Amino acid sequence: MKQSMKTMMVAAAVSGLLSGAxxxxxxxxxxxxxxxxxxAGKLSFxxxxxxxxxxxxxxxxxxxxxxxxxxxxxxxxxxxNSCKGKGGCATDGSKMPD
Amino acid sequence: MxxxxxxxxxxxxxxxxxxxxxxxxxxxxxxxxxWFEIISENYMVDGGRPLEVLDQIIEQYKIxxxxxxxxxxxxxxxxxxxxxxxxxxxxxxxxPWLSDHLCWGSVDGRYTHDLLPMPYTWEAVEVxxxxxxxxxxxxxxxxxxxxxxxxxxxxxxxxxxxxxxxxVVERADCGILLDVNNIYxxxxxxxxxxxxxxxxxxxxxVAQIHIAGHSKFxxxxxxxxxxxxxxxxxRLYARAIERCGPTATLLEWDDxxxxxxxxxxxxxxxxxxxxxxAEAAPTRNSLAAIQSAPKSMLEPTLSDSALLESGSAR
Amino acid sequence: MTEPSSSPTSLLEVQRRMxxxxxxxxxxxxxxPRRRRDGASNIAExxxxxxxxxxxxxxxxxxxxxxxxxxxxxxxxxxxxPGLQAILGRAKFDRLMRAYLTDCPSESFSLRxxxxxxxxxxxxxxxxxxxxxxxxxxxxxxxxxxxEAFDSEERxxxxxxxxxxxxxxxxxxxxxxxxxxxLSYPVDDLLLQVRNEDGSATSSTNNASSTRKRHxxxxxxxxxPKAIHIAVHRLENxxxxxxxxxxxxxxLSALLxxxxxxxxxxxxxxxxxxxxxxxxxxxxxxxxxxxxxxxxTS
Ligand SMILES: [Fe+2]
Numbered sequence: 001m002k003q004s005m006k007t008m009m010v011a012a013a014v015s016g017l018l019s020g021a022x023x024x025x026x027x028x029x030x031x032x033x034x035x036x037x038x039x040a041g042k043l044s045f046x047x048x049x050x051x052x053x054x055x056x057x058x059x060x061x062x063x064x065x066x067x068x069x070x071x072x073x074x075x076x077x078x079x080x081n082s083c084k085g086k087g088g089c090a091t092d093g094s095k096m097p098d
Numbered sequence: 099m100x101x102x103x104x105x106x107x108x109x110x111x112x113x114x115x116x117x118x119x120x121x122x123x124x125x126x127x128x129x130x131x132x133w134f135e136i137i138s139e140n141y142m143v144d145g146g147r148p149l150e151v152l153d154q155i156i157e158q159y160k161i162x163x164x165x166x167x168x169x170x171x172x173x174x175x176x177x178x179x180x181x182x183x184x185x186x187x188x189x190x191x192x193x194p195w196l197s198d199h200l201c202w203g204s205v206d207g208r209y210t211h212d213l214l215p216m217p218y219t220w221e222a223v224e225v226x227x228x229x230x231x232x233x234x235x236x237x238x239x240x241x242x243x244x245x246x247x248x249x250x251x252x253x254x255x256x257x258x259x260x261x262x263x264x265x266v267v268e269r270a271d272c273g274i275l276l277d278v279n280n281i282y283x284x285x286x287x288x289x290x291x292x293x294x295x296x297x298x299x300x301x302x303x304v305a306q307i308h309i310a311g312h313s314k315f316x317x318x319x320x321x322x323x324x325x326x327x328x329x330x331x332x333r334l335y336a337r338a339i340e341r342c343g344p345t346a347t348l349l350e351w352d353d354x355x356x357x358x359x360x361x362x363x364x365x366x367x368x369x370x371x372x373x374x375x376a377e378a379a380p381t382r383n384s385l386a387a388i389q390s391a392p393k394s395m396l397e398p399t400l401s402d403s404a405l406l407e408s409g410s411a412r
Numbered sequence: 413m414t415e416p417s418s419s420p421t422s423l424l425e426v427q428r429r430m431x432x433x434x435x436x437x438x439x440x441x442x443x444x445p446r447r448r449r450d451g452a453s454n455i456a457e458x459x460x461x462x463x464x465x466x467x468x469x470x471x472x473x474x475x476x477x478x479x480x481x482x483x484x485x486x487x488x489x490x491x492x493x494p495g496l497q498a499i500l501g502r503a504k505f506d507r508l509m510r511a512y513l514t515d516c517p518s519e520s521f522s523l524r525x526x527x528x529x530x531x532x533x534x535x536x537x538x539x540x541x542x543x544x545x546x547x548x549x550x551x552x553x554x555x556x557x558x559x560e561a562f563d564s565e566e567r568x569x570x571x572x573x574x575x576x577x578x579x580x581x582x583x584x585x586x587x588x589x590x591x592x593x594x595l596s597y598p599v600d601d602l603l604l605q606v607r608n609e610d611g612s613a614t615s616s617t618n619n620a621s622s623t624r625k626r627h628x629x630x631x632x633x634x635x636x637p638k639a640i641h642i643a644v645h646r647l648e649n650x651x652x653x654x655x656x657x658x659x660x661x662x663x664l665s666a667l668l669x670x671x672x673x674x675x676x677x678x679x680x681x682x683x684x685x686x687x688x689x690x691x692x693x694x695x696x697x698x699x700x701x702x703x704x705x706x707x708x709t710s
Contacts, residue, residue: 005688009677010580012692013699020703021575027704039701040647041654042600044558044607061491061523062139064166064199064213065323065352066247066312067484139522144565145589147649167521173424180521205427209518210434210481211488214427221423250473251463253419254426289465317467318476 100343104240104273105305106194110160110346112372114365117351121151123358124159131362133160135348136191139167142183149190156191162306162348163193164275167209170229170243171202171216181236188237195240195305196233197275200226200263217252218262227269234272242273242305247283247312247321259284260298273305276342278334279327279350283312283319296337304342309335309368310350324353326364332395336371344372367395417453417460426461433457434477437514442482444475485513488523492559493530494610495551495603499632500542508540524563527556547635550595554603554653557591557644561651564589567709574710580674584667585709591644592656592664598638600653647705654705659684660698 024036101109111132116124123129134155141148155161168180188196201213216222234241245263257265267274276299278292285292309332311325327335327349339345349365420426433454439445444454458470465473489509490497497505515537516529530552534541541548565588578584641661643654656664659680666676677695686694702708 006580006674006678008692009681009695010674012695013673013677014578016696016699016701017570017578017703017708018575019696020700021570021572021708023700024569024704024706036647036704036706039654039704040645040652041643042604042652044604044651044653061488062137062166062211063323063352064137064164064246064350066321067212067480067487139524142522143524143563146563146566146646148563150649173427177521202427205424205431207519208431208435209521210431211484211518211523212434212477212480214430214434214477217423217426219423225423249476250470251465252426252461253463254461287465317472320476 100345102273102302102305104195104242104303105346106240108194108346109344110162110306112365112368113160113162113346113348114361115164115348115350115352116155116161117355117361119355120358120361125151125154128158129358129362131159133162133346133348135162135164135350138163138165138184138187138196141190142180142187152190161191161193162346163187163191163196164244165196165198166213167203167211168198168229168233169203170198170200170233171222171226172204172229173202173225174204174207176229176232176236181233184233185237188239193239195242195273196237197242197244197306198233199246200243200266201246213246215246215248215250215252216262218255218257218259220256220265223262223265223269226266230266230270230272234270240273240305241270242275243267243270244275244277244308245280245284246277247280247287247319249287249318249320251288258290258295260295264298264300267300267303272303274299274303275306275308276304276338276345277308277310278338279308279310279312279331280321282328282331282334283321286319292334293337296334296341301341301343304338304345306346306348307335307338307342308348308350309365322353323350327367329396332367332371335368336374336396339371339375340378344375347372370395417456419460429457430461430474430477433461433474434481435517436478437510438478438482442479444471444478446471482510482513484523485509485518485526488526489513492527493552493555495555495599495606496548498602498606499544499548499551504540504542511537511540524559527552527559531556544632546637547597547599547632550593550597551599551603553593554595554599554642554644557593558603558651560591561589561644561646564646566646566706569706570703570708570710578673580677581672583670583672586664586668587645587707587709589646590664590668590707592641592661592668593644594639594641594661596637596639597635598640600640600642600655602632602635604653645705645707659686659694663698664702 027036101107113131113133113135116134116136124131136152141152143149152161163184165184168176168184184196199213201216203210203212203214216226230241230243243263243266245259248259255262263274276296278296281292281295284290285295309327310321310323311327312331313320313322313324335347339347347365347368349361349368351361351364355361420429432448433444436445436448436454446455447453454474455471458474462470462473464470486506486509489512490505493505496508500508512530512533513526516533518526520526520528531549534549534552538545567585567587641656641658643656643660643664645652645654663676663680666679667673671679681691684691
């Protein structure tokens with residue numbers, strides 16, 4: 001690329017950078033995010049509420065609950081496979097108090 | 099003890115674990131809650147929504163950090179990266195104390211992400227106490243250790259779990275997060291008397307208490323944190339409060355999480371016992387706490403008694 | 413007959429031997445295997461380490477932890493890669509999880525990083541990519557980029573002073589949460605569909621979930637290849653997928669690689685069909701948009 005052409009391109013890039021940064025500061029000053037959102041693309045979780053938006057579902061990744069023994073006890077937000085009824089994982093049939 | 103050097107001389111009352119499904123409710127309705135406990139690891143990130151929400155909660159509520167992967171009992175050395183991030187979070191939350199579990203969970207740099215039980219040996223006492231001290235020195239906040247639920251015991255053990263816990267906290271000079279649900283779960287899985295455990299632990303070191311629900315299977319109990327607190331656990335709680343005084347109490351609910359109101363209401367049942375303990379404090383009337391609790395909370399259910407006898411019901 | 417194992421004599425040995433059992437893959441029926449892949453007997457190992465009680469054998473007690481380990485990892489991995497699961501189907505996805513997590517157990521204190529080595533692992537294990545390998549790999553990349561964009565650091569924006577000093581030799585720093593991807597399938601739309609279907613099922617009965625699975629299979633079968641470039645980024649703490657032109661993608665890639673502004677522009681436009689007279693306007697608009705999104709940092 002010729003140097004004059006290159007200089008022109010860099011100048012265009014820098015002027016874009018400056019105008020974008022100015023627009024961003026202006027929208028921040030009036031506490032409106034409308035302009036950036038128009039340019040942001042597709043929201044990854046549409047209709048998101050605060051509860052749904054973090055990560056992908058309702059769990060924090062790390063926790064200290066027991067999770068073993070039986071598939072039926074392993075149930076986060078999502079329905080998991082049902083208990084395979086193998087030794088050591090059948091429930092005693094008692095109902096937990098409400 | 100209500101306020102002691104292990105919980106930063108605070109008197110926190112009854113809290114619940116901060117969980118994602120309740121974010122919206124908490125931030126929009128601003129319910130009155132004594133305090134929230136957070137799982138530290140879920141906020142040891144560099145940015146984004148977890149920290150944004152946490153900052154909003156910190157502005158309005160008291161927060162205590164609870165860790166799940168420091169693994170005081172692992173022979174592996176502590177991770178610098180983990181400690182560094184933990185301390186950053188401590189600076190953010192101003193947690194008056196910091197808890198994690200009396201367990202191991204990693205070896206040779208590989209993490210199981212589970213709370214694996216300790217063999218109760220003198221070597222393990224040394225290793226664990228030393229690591230607790232290191233974390234305490236590095237983070238510069240009181241560290242308290244929590245007893246875990248367990249499903250296995252080791253041939254190598256040289257003492258009971260409650261003796262082991264006591265030896266560790268004495269050597270580390272740290273506090274205890276007494277999880278009475280975990281004591282109950284382990285007592286059924288290992289056929290010991292849970293009251294012997296609660297009666298043995300050094301009460302003056304108890305900085306916080308955990309309550310939670312669990313799931314019963316045919317041959318063992320699993321600590322699933324997905325139910326209300328069972329009557330047998332409330333009875334243990336009453337005894338713990340009677341020994342320790344009105345101690346900061348937290349309900350853990352991690353799975354099948356119901357509405358905020360339901361979880362909070364379940365936690366607030368603890369107030370009956372705390373009030374009784376506060377009133378009984380001058381004389382420490384041994385029966386006051388239990389007697390003043392509503393009868394329905396303490397009555398054994400059919401499933402409780404079935405399990406008590408399940409030792410022979412193979 | 414099971415040959416007896418000797419009991420561990422140190423804490424480290426207890427931990428190594430128990431971890432080897434706990435982290436060993438379950439059988440297809442999700443039980444602890446009696447024999448490990450290396451031939452060692454889990455029964456003998458359990459008996460050497462764990463006490464039995466009146467209800468459970470040593471083996472059965474250890475098995476609780478073996479299952480607990482895998483169920484926790486599976487549920488975390490499933491939560492991170494719902495799009496990949498939709499593409500592979502349940503059975504293949506299960507085999508993939510098992511194989512990947514066996515080869516790449518967690519080396520982090522947080523489960524957040526569980527999928528960090530998946531893309532690299534696929535280089536060695538293309539057999540786990542299923543009948544649509546390019547599609548599956550694209551989806552895995554997008555889903556990992558999403559995780560990174562969700563909670564990576566957000567740095568302070570470029571100051572006016574630094575902006576004024578930019579020339580062709582400047583190396584611009586971009587937000588740590590920004591990821592750019594060149595993909596062969598429009599997996600962004602597919603992932604949005606999968607997520608919306610998963611998220612809209614408030615009470616997920618077996619019926620509802622099998623209906624969703626059928627939807628997924630139809631979406632996947634109907635998905636035609638189409639080269640796309642996207643930026644996965646964060647705005648107001650939500651993750652967004654921003655379509656990019658090939659020129660924008662190459663430009664951002666060069667900047668992310670740390671190349672100076674002038675060289676990055678050269679690289680991005682060297683193979684572009686964009687007429688020369690339109691290039692300044694293209695650059696001006698692209699940089700304006702990116703600056704508006706706060707992507708440039710000091
Ligand atoms: Fe607990």
